[in-house]
Amino acid sequence: MIERRDFLKGCLACGVTAATVSVASGKAMAAGSFEGYPDAMGVLVDLTRCVGCRSCEAACNNEQKLPEPDLPFDDSSVFKDKRRTTEKAYTVVNEYKVADKETLYRKIQCNHCTEPACLSSCFVNAYTKTKEGAVIYNAKVCVGCRNCMIACPFNIPAYSYSSPLNPLVKKCIFCYDTRLKDGKPPACVEICPQQVMTFGRRADLIKLGHDRIQANPGKYVDKLYGEKAVGGTSWMYLSSVDFDKVGFDGHIQNEPIISNVKDFLGFVPMVLSIWPALFTGVHLLATKNKDGHHDHEEGDHQ
Amino acid sequence: MHAVKQKMILGITGILMMLVSNVCFGAGIPDKVSIGSIQKYYAPVSFNHAAHINKLKDCGLCHHHTTGAQVTDPNCARCHKNSGAQAVVSCKGCHVADPFTPEALKQQRDQQPPVYHRDKPGLKAAYHISCLGCHQKMNGPTGCQDCHKRNDGGDAIFKSGKHAPKAPAKPKTAHH
Amino acid sequence: MKQFLTRNPNTQIINSLRKDNDKGRPWTLMEKIFLGLTPQQYLSQAMSNPLNWVFAVIFLIGFPVLIGRYIFGLSWAVGDPYDNAWGLFLAFGLFGMVPLSSSGFQLGSAVEVFGRHDFEPIERLGILNGILGYFFAVMFLMVDLGQPWRLPYPMVVSWGPEAVLFLVAWHVATYLSVQAAETSTAFFEWMGWPAGKTFVKKMALGLAVAGIILSTLHQGALGALSTYAPGKVHPLWYSSSFQWLYFFVSSLPGGLCMVIVVSTIAVKTMQWRCDDTFKNSLSKLQIALAKGASMGLITYLTIRLIGIAHDNKWAYLGTGWGAWWMFEIGFGVILSLILLTAGIRNNSVALVRLGAWTTIIGVVLNRLNVYMFTFNWQQGHVHIPPIREIIITVTVYSVYIVTYRAILYRWPILFKWKTRYSDYAVLEPQPVAIAEAEAASSK
Numbered sequence A: 001m002i003e004r005r006d007f008l009k010g011c012l013a014c015g016v017t018a019a020t021v022s023v024a025s026g027k028a029m030a031a032g033s034f035e036g037y038p039d040a041m042g043v044l045v046d047l048t049r050c051v052g053c054r055s056c057e058a059a060c061n062n063e064q065k066l067p068e069p070d071l072p073f074d075d076s077s078v079f080k081d082k083r084r085t086t087e088k089a090y091t092v093v094n095e096y097k098v099a100d101k102e103t104l105y106r107k108i109q110c111n112h113c114t115e116p117a118c119l120s121s122c123f124v125n126a127y128t129k130t131k132e133g134a135v136i137y138n139a140k141v142c143v144g145c146r147n148c149m150i151a152c153p154f155n156i157p158a159y160s161y162s163s164p165l166n167p168l169v170k171k172c173i174f175c176y177d178t179r180l181k182d183g184k185p186p187a188c189v190e191i192c193p194q195q196v197m198t199f200g201r202r203a204d205l206i207k208l209g210h211d212r213i214q215a216n217p218g219k220y221v222d223k224l225y226g227e228k229a230v231g232g233t234s235w236m237y238l239s240s241v242d243f244d245k246v247g248f249d250g251h252i253q254n255e256p257i258i259s260n261v262k263d264f265l266g267f268v269p270m271v272l273s274i275w276p277a278l279f280t281g282v283h284l285l286a287t288k289n290k291d292g293h294h295d296h297e298e299g300d301h302q
Numbered sequence B: 001m002h003a004v005k006q007k008m009i010l011g012i013t014g015i016l017m018m019l020v021s022n023v024c025f026g027a028g029i030p031d032k033v034s035i036g037s038i039q040k041y042y043a044p045v046s047f048n049h050a051a052h053i054n055k056l057k058d059c060g061l062c063h064h065h066t067t068g069a070q071v072t073d074p075n076c077a078r079c080h081k082n083s084g085a086q087a088v089v090s091c092k093g094c095h096v097a098d099p100f101t102p103e104a105l106k107q108q109r110d111q112q113p114p115v116y117h118r119d120k121p122g123l124k125a126a127y128h129i130s131c132l133g134c135h136q137k138m139n140g141p142t143g144c145q146d147c148h149k150r151n152d153g154g155d156a157i158f159k160s161g162k163h164a165p166k167a168p169a170k171p172k173t174a175h176h
Numbered sequence C: 001m002k003q004f005l006t007r008n009p010n011t012q013i014i015n016s017l018r019k020d021n022d023k024g025r026p027w028t029l030m031e032k033i034f035l036g037l038t039p040q041q042y043l044s045q046a047m048s049n050p051l052n053w054v055f056a057v058i059f060l061i062g063f064p065v066l067i068g069r070y071i072f073g074l075s076w077a078v079g080d081p082y083d084n085a086w087g088l089f090l091a092f093g094l095f096g097m098v099p100l101s102s103s104g105f106q107l108g109s110a111v112e113v114f115g116r117h118d119f120e121p122i123e124r125l126g127i128l129n130g131i132l133g134y135f136f137a138v139m140f141l142m143v144d145l146g147q148p149w150r151l152p153y154p155m156v157v158s159w160g161p162e163a164v165l166f167l168v169a170w171h172v173a174t175y176l177s178v179q180a181a182e183t184s185t186a187f188f189e190w191m192g193w194p195a196g197k198t199f200v201k202k203m204a205l206g207l208a209v210a211g212i213i214l215s216t217l218h219q220g221a222l223g224a225l226s227t228y229a230p231g232k233v234h235p236l237w238y239s240s241s242f243q244w245l246y247f248f249v250s251s252l253p254g255g256l257c258m259v260i261v262v263s264t265i266a267v268k269t270m271q272w273r274c275d276d277t278f279k280n281s282l283s284k285l286q287i288a289l290a291k292g293a294s295m296g297l298i299t300y301l302t303i304r305l306i307g308i309a310h311d312n313k314w315a316y317l318g319t320g321w322g323a324w325w326m327f328e329i330g331f332g333v334i335l336s337l338i339l340l341t342a343g344i345r346n347n348s349v350a351l352v353r354l355g356a357w358t359t360i361i362g363v364v365l366n367r368l369n370v371y372m373f374t375f376n377w378q379q380g381h382v383h384i385p386p387i388r389e390i391i392i393t394v395t396v397y398s399v400y401i402v403t404y405r406a407i408l409y410r411w412p413i414l415f416k417w418k419t420r421y422s423d424y425a426v427l428e429p430q431p432v433a434i435a436e437a438e439a440a441s442s443k
Helices: A004-024 A055-063 A076-080 A117-121 A147-151 A187-191 A202-215 A259-286 B002-024 B049-056 B074-080 B102-110 B123-137 B152-158 C002-007 C029-033 C039-047 C050-072 C074-078 C103-112 C117-144 C164-191 C194-202 C204-228 C243-269 C276-310 C314-318 C320-345 C349-373 C387-410 C432-442
Strands: A041-046 A092-097 A103-108 A127-129 A135-137 A197-201 A235-238 B032-035 B045-048
Touching (some): A055 A092, A076 A092, A147 C204, C002 C039, C050 C074, C103 C164, C243 C349
8 A cells, every 4th residue: 555655756756757858859859830741832923914814713613623613714804802712612712902013913822831821720631732733632531610710810721511411621722643653743833824923942932032023123022922831831923913902811820820839739638637636635635634534435425 | 478367367257246236136037927727716916026026125024034135123133133045935835824733833843942943924915024024014916806817716615706695675784 | 288287286396216105017118218297298288388380380491400410511501701710509508508518517516525415306407407518519609610510529539639529529529428427316316217327326426526526627718719710800899818717717606507497487487387395495595696696706707807907908999899888788798797797696596587587698699799790800700600500500409409408307306206216215125026026005
């Protein structure tokens, strides 16, 4: 029968050892930040080149075998509303009338973040960031909690709510299965007549983007949107006007979304370790009755 | 003897002038160019080269320096200020049809030193950025089908014409 | 039932294991279900209760709509909310009900951990409130999930441990087991299975501590979930550093006040079911619970204000959303504090009961604000759920109330079960031979 005192001594010894070991190995194993896979591909989107032809939407619909759209892809009446991605459209183009003469178009699709919010929030690990750079989705494990839709700062994932038996998340997958896996550019990049989108390694595109800004003084806002936003995205943007004016969130955080929950998650093992002793201690302090015994020690008190 | 020499000088001058004029004034330069690489979705573009030459006169506006014209873009002039005519002047001579294949990307990455033509658009983009850019400034045709009409393949992918979706009972678009 | 009993005052509503004040033959399960009335008597008293007619209408409309959600798909019930993926089922049914169900761990730990056995008359109600709230939160989840048959996936098929929802899923599953164990004592008494009860009683302290651990974490986690969407929740309802604390701290008064509200409803509408201990100690206990709740509320008010100062959001108070924030805090927190403390000071249980109502409304309103009303506030319009979503929510909540009432009618929650095996101060069950000999000698 172990004495309470010896038991507590043992706990203390183990605890100190564990703490020391973890501090020593802490530096090597501490969760830092993920800079991205070195060969991850990306796309640089130059909004000054887009003319709103919607060929990219057509190509995506064709490549991903999406359902028929409501209107033809050459119908420009869609521009009167600001659209977002849906279960039938993995990419959409919106029109922004900025100044009297300047009309810009923005292509919206999954940005394939380096540390995606969707992936960080998924409790069944349905998302994967592949080494080629795509953020892909495993339909076989998705439960339909839609936390990814809540988490995505760009409001990209859509859900096929209309399916009774197999509703799933629908979003751009960077044409991973059909093209990116083999190093080929996605369908939208290939069809674009103006090369709004430049495909290449993300690291190279960052240099290219800054070079393009420098080579055309006054043409672009001096920023690559997505270079830093939410930890960096694979799809980045160049614009001739402030990003706020063409539908981007100008106040988006630079840290990846997962860093918002790291402190709380780190607290979890602390509670699991500290609460038992803390409240058992409270119990012992609170339930000592007059003759110095605890309720339990008299046998069963209930 | 003097008369023969005169005739010879005249003759050679004449031939030289003819050669010069032929070279400068269009021998070997096509009047019309048919661009058929787009046959998947569009009928070929019938490009009226002669009309553009007559209108613009400066070959360098489209052909950079490759026809011998002086290059104006300061980014190009850094290296090509004294570059003259090239053997190949057609767009597809330098602008690649598929600029993003793994091979093309690797070639760009591996060039030593890694500074030449890093932002060179592909062939399709070269056409559009050059043509559309100028047309937008000079009130030329800017619609897709103004230069190349869609064929059946194009209608199919754009879900247009006889491939258009039937009018839905209650059209709904998701929007903010 | 009240009217039935006034008309038939000699009816013996079952409150013991055996007939004739625990001396006759054991009641059968069917008799226990009908409370000792004949089925016809039971039906007639049910029909004469106007509340049951309200429920009948709700279920007549609601059940077909609920079934329609599964046959036609989620969009038939909730539309295609791409930007507002979480609607009423979660904002009310899960985020709203869970803090009000924190009474389980609070009453359980008050009695078992802190040794406050004076709370025992209301302990079982607190624990029942807890398990029913969590169970129906899971029911709401089964309605909301796209593929509810895949609910076990984060346990056994594919793990995403970096997700806060993973923690919530595991904790709620574990905590439901803890609460089921804590509730089982009442169930075993009702069934007449003393061995089950003694087995669970031995784990009482461990279960209570486990309950505190799990509740701290998942009440906080439900708040942490909103930190995935910092730009989407209005700044006055959002704190990058303290969101989980807001949710954990507000769950404490929420749960205690829910017990005050439910016990008030019980003592007023089910007086026949409550025993004297319960009735006589209720006012004192409700005031004691109010003391705890008011401490929780003042703490909550303080940390909400600190959060606004921390991120310097004072300017937002002058906007339209600021006015709404002041209503939520003014009604749900400040008014509640005034009512509860006035009730405590003046020993007025009526004020305490009113303050309990404003508290629980305030907590639910806060959850609705975070996850629904202010969500995507920058888009400029408030998402109003479609009518079928509202109908289903009301239906499932009505099932919750009906289940709650059915258990309170039967199980020894509001009263002590008269049987030699289960008094609060007992004891090992006696072997049958001795019991029979005793019975024989006492005749």
